[in-house]
Amino acid sequence: MRALKILIVDDSAMMRALIKRAVKLTDLDIGELYEAENGRRALDVLDTRQVDAVLTDINMPEMNGVELLREIVRRGVTDLVKVVVSTDGSAARRDEVRDLGVTAYIDKPFAPEIIRDVLIQCHPSVVR
Amino acid sequence: MSLSSVIRASSADLSGLVGAFGAVAERSFFAFAEPADSVASETAMTEWLGGEPYVATVSFRGPRSGAVSIVVPETLARELTSAFLGLDFESEAEVEETAVCDLVGEMANMATGSWLSSLEAEQVFELAHPEVSRAQGNSERGPWAVVLVNGTPTGLCCEFTGGRS
Numbered sequence: 001m002r003a004l005k006i007l008i009v010d011d012s013a014m015m016r017a018l019i020k021r022a023v024k025l026t027d028l029d030i031g032e033l034y035e036a037e038n039g040r041r042a043l044d045v046l047d048t049r050q051v052d053a054v055l056t057d058i059n060m061p062e063m064n065g066v067e068l069l070r071e072i073v074r075r076g077v078t079d080l081v082k083v084v085v086s087t088d089g090s091a092a093r094r095d096e097v098r099d100l101g102v103t104a105y106i107d108k109p110f111a112p113e114i115i116r117d118v119l120i121q122c123h124p125s126v127v128r
Numbered sequence: 129m130s131l132s133s134v135i136r137a138s139s140a141d142l143s144g145l146v147g148a149f150g151a152v153a154e155r156s157f158f159a160f161a162e163p164a165d166s167v168a169s170e171t172a173m174t175e176w177l178g179g180e181p182y183v184a185t186v187s188f189r190g191p192r193s194g195a196v197s198i199v200v201p202e203t204l205a206r207e208l209t210s211a212f213l214g215l216d217f218e219s220e221a222e223v224e225e226t227a228v229c230d231l232v233g234e235m236a237n238m239a240t241g242s243w244l245s246s247l248e249a250e251q252v253f254e255l256a257h258p259e260v261s262r263a264q265g266n267s268e269r270g271p272w273a274v275v276l277v278n279g280t281p282t283g284l285c286c287e288f289t290g291g292r293s
Binding site for chain 1: 156162212220230233241242244250251252253254255257
């Protein structure tokens with residue numbers, strides 16, 4: 001199994017740094033970490049890079065996380081793990097993104113070890 | 129005459145917001161948070177009104193609409209940003225203003241979203257992008273709840289607009 005390539009999508013540079021730090025703190029087999037500040041930029045990355053998992057916020061300007069997930073589904077991308085990392089933990093929002101193939105939903109604020117648990121849950125072979 | 133009216137948050141609402149903000153400060157920004165007593169709160173208001181703290185406001189729409197604001201004194205905002213970025217706060221290294229604003233805005237965003245989710249778990253709220261500015265304290269807003277973050281008074285306020293939809 002090659003190292004897991006992850007795309008982090010959040011309009012806050014601080015939050016991207018926090019998620020990145022949490023990912024690096026894991027002892028998992030992690031490859032490239034890509035960043036995007038909204039859904040539109042995330043699609044640009046997905047067009048040009050091979051990505052195994054996307055961790056996306058919901059509330060972002062230009063193209064939000066739900067719109068990004070809808071576009072990924074519309075394009076028929078199936079080999080991508082989709083995880084939401086958001087402050088919006090409402091049941092209605094969870095139901096909405098579950099229908100878009102999201103496999104895990106992480107509430108902000110989160111404990112760093114949650115990132116590790118979710119990555120293992122979504123990609124068991126990532127354990128070294 | 130304006131058709132919308134401002135409704136100040138109840139003490140129960142503020143208490144929930146304080147809890148959400150404390151969790152954000154501790155889990156995401158590695159700070160220690162505790163509610164302030166009335167003396168500390170009064171002192172904080174005086175300092176904010178005389179200073180130029182960072183003020184971050186997040187507007188929200190949903191079954192209830194309104195806005196949450198947080199007031200973070202400059203020294204604390206820079207200290208938290210330095211710690212977050214792994215810099216030595218005592219050193220001469222200057223923390224970029226955009227990084228400080230981003231951090232304060234994200235604190236407000238996370239506290240607001242987390243609080244609203246606990247308030248109305250079955251409902252969806254739309255949150256606006258955080259607006260961050262350097263402003264003198266506004267004594268007309270409030271009531272303010274005060275939380276000590278690493279011992280420094282930090283303010284929280286919520287106002288609802290109109291009634292429930």
